[in-house]
Amino acid sequence: MDDLLSNIGSPADLRRLSLAELEQLAAEMREALCNLVNAKSAHFASNLGVVELCLALHTSFDFRRDRLIWDTGHQIYPHKLVTGRYPQFNSIRSKGGLMGYPNPAESEYDLFMTGHAGCSVSTVMGLKSGDELVGENQSHAVAVIGDGALPSGIVFEALNNAGGMRQQGLIVILNDNKMSICPRVGGLANYLDRLRSNPVYLGLKSEVSRLLKGLPLVGDSAEKLLWQIKEGVKSGLQGGILFEELGFRYVGPVDGHNLAELRRYLRMVKKADRPVLLHVITNKGQGFKPAEEDPVFFHTPAPFQRERECVIAIQKSASRTYTHTASDAVADAMKRNPRVTVLTAAMCQGNKLEQVRDQFPDRFFDTGICESHAVAFAAGQAKAGIRPIVDIYSTFLQRSYDQIFQEVALQNLPVSFLLDRAGLTGPDGPTHHGSFDLAYMRVFPNMVVTAPGDELDLKLMLDFALAHDGPVSIRYPKAKAEKVERRPAAVELGRAEVIRTGRDGTLLVCGTLLADAMQAVEILAEDGIDVGVVNVRFVKPLDTETILAAIADSPFVITVEEGCLQGGFGSAVLEAAGDAGVDASHVRRLGIPDRFIEHGERHELLADLGLDVAGLVAACHKAAVQDSLPISAPRRVS
Numbered sequence: 001m002d003d004l005l006s007n008i009g010s011p012a013d014l015r016r017l018s019l020a021e022l023e024q025l026a027a028e029m030r031e032a033l034c035n036l037v038n039a040k041s042a043h044f045a046s047n048l049g050v051v052e053l054c055l056a057l058h059t060s061f062d063f064r065r066d067r068l069i070w071d072t073g074h075q076i077y078p079h080k081l082v083t084g085r086y087p088q089f090n091s092i093r094s095k096g097g098l099m100g101y102p103n104p105a106e107s108e109y110d111l112f113m114t115g116h117a118g119c120s121v122s123t124v125m126g127l128k129s130g131d132e133l134v135g136e137n138q139s140h141a142v143a144v145i146g147d148g149a150l151p152s153g154i155v156f157e158a159l160n161n162a163g164g165m166r167q168q169g170l171i172v173i174l175n176d177n178k179m180s181i182c183p184r185v186g187g188l189a190n191y192l193d194r195l196r197s198n199p200v201y202l203g204l205k206s207e208v209s210r211l212l213k214g215l216p217l218v219g220d221s222a223e224k225l226l227w228q229i230k231e232g233v234k235s236g237l238q239g240g241i242l243f244e245e246l247g248f249r250y251v252g253p254v255d256g257h258n259l260a261e262l263r264r265y266l267r268m269v270k271k272a273d274r275p276v277l278l279h280v281i282t283n284k285g286q287g288f289k290p291a292e293e294d295p296v297f298f299h300t301p302a303p304f305q306r307e308r309e310c311v312i313a314i315q316k317s318a319s320r321t322y323t324h325t326a327s328d329a330v331a332d333a334m335k336r337n338p339r340v341t342v343l344t345a346a347m348c349q350g351n352k353l354e355q356v357r358d359q360f361p362d363r364f365f366d367t368g369i370c371e372s373h374a375v376a377f378a379a380g381q382a383k384a385g386i387r388p389i390v391d392i393y394s395t396f397l398q399r400s401y402d403q404i405f406q407e408v409a410l411q412n413l414p415v416s417f418l419l420d421r422a423g424l425t426g427p428d429g430p431t432h433h434g435s436f437d438l439a440y441m442r443v444f445p446n447m448v449v450t451a452p453g454d455e456l457d458l459k460l461m462l463d464f465a466l467a468h469d470g471p472v473s474i475r476y477p478k479a480k481a482e483k484v485e486r487r488p489a490a491v492e493l494g495r496a497e498v499i500r501t502g503r504d505g506t507l508l509v510c511g512t513l514l515a516d517a518m519q520a521v522e523i524l525a526e527d528g529i530d531v532g533v534v535n536v537r538f539v540k541p542l543d544t545e546t547i548l549a550a551i552a553d554s555p556f557v558i559t560v561e562e563g564c565l566q567g568g569f570g571s572a573v574l575e576a577a578g579d580a581g582v583d584a585s586h587v588r589r590l591g592i593p594d595r596f597i598e599h600g601e602r603h604e605l606l607a608d609l610g611l612d613v614a615g616l617v618a619a620c621h622k623a624a625v626q627d628s629l630p631i632s633a634p635r636r637v638s
C-alpha cells in the first residue's frame with residue numbers, strides 16, 4: 001500500500017494532492033514507519049505522532065525558501081519520506097544508509113544535523129535574522145518543538161529573545177503529546193495540561209471548526225474571525241499567558257491529527273504581526289494502538305513483528321549491559337547510604353533507573369531535558385551534605401559544561417558523574433557518540449576521571465566515587481557488560497591495575513575495551529608475541545609510575561581508548577612522558593580520530609577504527625614489526 005507515497009519525489013508533489021489523498025498518504029506513511037520497525041530498532045512513536053503535522057507544514061510552506069527545524073530531530077522520519085528519501089527509507093540508521101536524524105548531506109530540506117534537544121527556536125531565529133539581513137524578507141521560519149524539549153533552558157532564552165525582537169514570520173509549533181520519552185515532568189507540564197483541558201479553549205476549538213465549515217477555506221474574513229475569537233476569549237481566559245507575556249501570539253490548542261484544521265491554522269499564523277506559538281495537540285504513537293498505549297517502550301522499540309495492530313513478537317536482547325550494572329550499583333549505594341541521591345535529565349528509561357525511581361522516589365530526581373540545571377542542582381545537594389550521582393549520557397552532559405566547571409569542579413564538590421553511552425553508541429550516529437568526555441573532563445582541576453575496565457570495576461568505581469571527597473566522573477559504553485576474569489585489585493585513587501606483563505609490548509587500556517584487549521593478547525601469544533595489559537582505570541590522576549615504567553620497559557606501547565584522540569587518555573600518557581623526559585617515540589595511540597564518526601552498529605564502527613580484537617592484534621603486529629628495537633630488548637637504560 002504505497003500508491004501515493006512512492007510517487008512523492010519532493011514536497012511539490014504533495015501540493016498537487018487533495019485533502020482526501022493527503023489523508024491516504026498519511027496512512028501509507030504510517031505503514032512505512034511500521035514496516036521499518038519490523039526490521040530494526042528506530043524512533044517510532046514520536047514519528048507516528050507528527051505525520052499530519054509534517055504534511056500540513058510541507059503543503060503550507062515552501063521549505064526551499066522558508067525554514068524548518070524539527071527540534072531534536074528524532075521525529076524527522078515523515079519529513080524524510082516526503083523529501084525524496086522514500087526509496088532509501090529502510091536503510092535508516094544502518095551503516096551507509098540514511099541517518100535517523102536530520103542530515104544536510106542528504107537533503108536541502110535538512111538544515112542542521114541535530115540529535116540533541118532544545119536548539120530549534122534559536123537556530124530558526126538565526127536563520128530568519130540572517131535571511132532578512134541578506135534581503136530575503138518574505139520567508140517564514142518554523143521550529144517544531146516537543147513538550148519534552150520545551151522546558152530546556154535554551155528554549156526559554158530563545159523565546160525571551162524572540163519576543164523582545166518581535167520577529168515577524170517566526171513560528172514556533174509546540175507539538176504537545178504529553179510525553180518526553182517518559183511522561184513529561186515539571187511545572188510547565190502542569191501548565192500545558194491546563195491549557196489543553198481548558199473548557200473555553202476546547203469550546204473555541206469546536207466553535208471555530210463549526211464556523212469554518214460555513215466559510216471558504218482560505219480568506220481574510222475567516223482568518224480575521226479566528227483572531228477575533230481568540231483575542232476575545234484570551235483576555236478573559238488568560239490562556240497561553242506565559243507565551244503572550246514573552247511577546248508571542250499564542251494560538252491553539254489545535255488538533256494535530258486534523259489535517260484540514262492544521263492547514264487553516266498554519267495559513268493564519270503566517271500572517272501574524274509578531275512571533276507565534278502554535279500549540280498543537282498530538283498523540284504519541286498515533287495510528288498504532290500498542291504505541292499509543294505504551295509510548296515509552298515504543299519511543300525506540302526493539303524490532304517487533306505485528307499482525308495488524310497487534311505486536312506478536314519482540315526481538316528483545318537478553319544481554320545485560322553496563323547501564324544495567326550502573327543502575328544496580330546506584331540502587332545498591334542508595335540502599336546502603338540514605339544520603340545518596342540520583343539525578344537524570346529525562347532519561348530514566350535509557351538509564352534504566354525505573355527500579356531506583358520506584359524504590360527511592362524521594363531521592364530520585366528527573367529534571368527533564370535540562371542537563372545544566374541537573375548538574376547545578378546536584379552541586380547544591382552536595383554542598384548540603386548529600387552525595388548526588390548525576391546519571392547522564394556522555395554526549396548530553398556536554399550541555400552542562402559550565403556547571404561542571406563552576407558549580408562542581410571549582411567548589412570541589414563530591415558529585416559523582418555516571419557517563420552512560422560513553423564511546424560509540426551505534427545507529428544514532430555523530431550526534432550521540434560519547435567521544436569527548438575524557439578530554440572535556442580531564443581539563444578541570446579537582447576532577448577525578450575514571451574509565452572502569454569492566455563490570456566489576458564499574459561497581460567498585462561507584463563505591464570509590466561516593467567515598468571520595470570531590471567530583472569523580474565514571475564512563476561506560478552502550479554495550480554488553482563484560483567481566484575480565486581476575487580478582488580485581490581494590491580501587492585506589494590514581495592507581496592502574498596491571499593485569500599481565502608482556503615481554504614484547506604493552507597495551508595500556510582505558511575502559512571497557514579491556515575484554516577485547518585480553519582476547520587480542522591471547523591471539524598474539526599464539527603468534528609468539530607476548531603483550532602485557534594494563535587496566536588504567538584512572539585518566540586523572542594518571543598512574544604515572546606504572547605507565548612510565550611500561551613505556552620505559554616495553555618495546556612498544558599502545559594506548560587504547562574509546563574516546564577522541566585529541567586530549568584524551570593517549571594524549572595524557574604522552575604529556576606525562578614528555579613532562580618526565582621519557583622517550584615515547586614507540587607509543588602508539590588507538591582511539592577515535594579527529595572527525596565525526598558516522599552511524600552504524602557499534603561493532604562495525606569499532607572495527608573500522610581498529611578498536612576491536614582484530615584491530616588490536618593488527619596494531620600490535622605492526623608495532624612489533626615497525627619498532628626499531630628488536631623484540632625482547634628492554635628500552636629502559638638505567
Ligand SMILES: Cc1ncc(C[n+]2csc(CCOP(=O)(O)OP(=O)(O)O)c2C)c(N)n1
Nearest residue numbers: 046115116117146147148149179180181346
Ligand atoms: C540534550 C538532550 N537530552 C536528552 C535527549 C534524549 N531525548 C531524545 S528525544 C527525548 C524526548 C523528547 O520529547 P519531546 O520533545 O516531547 O518529543 P516527543 O518524542 O514527545 O515527540 C529525549 C529526552 C536529547 N536528545 N537531547
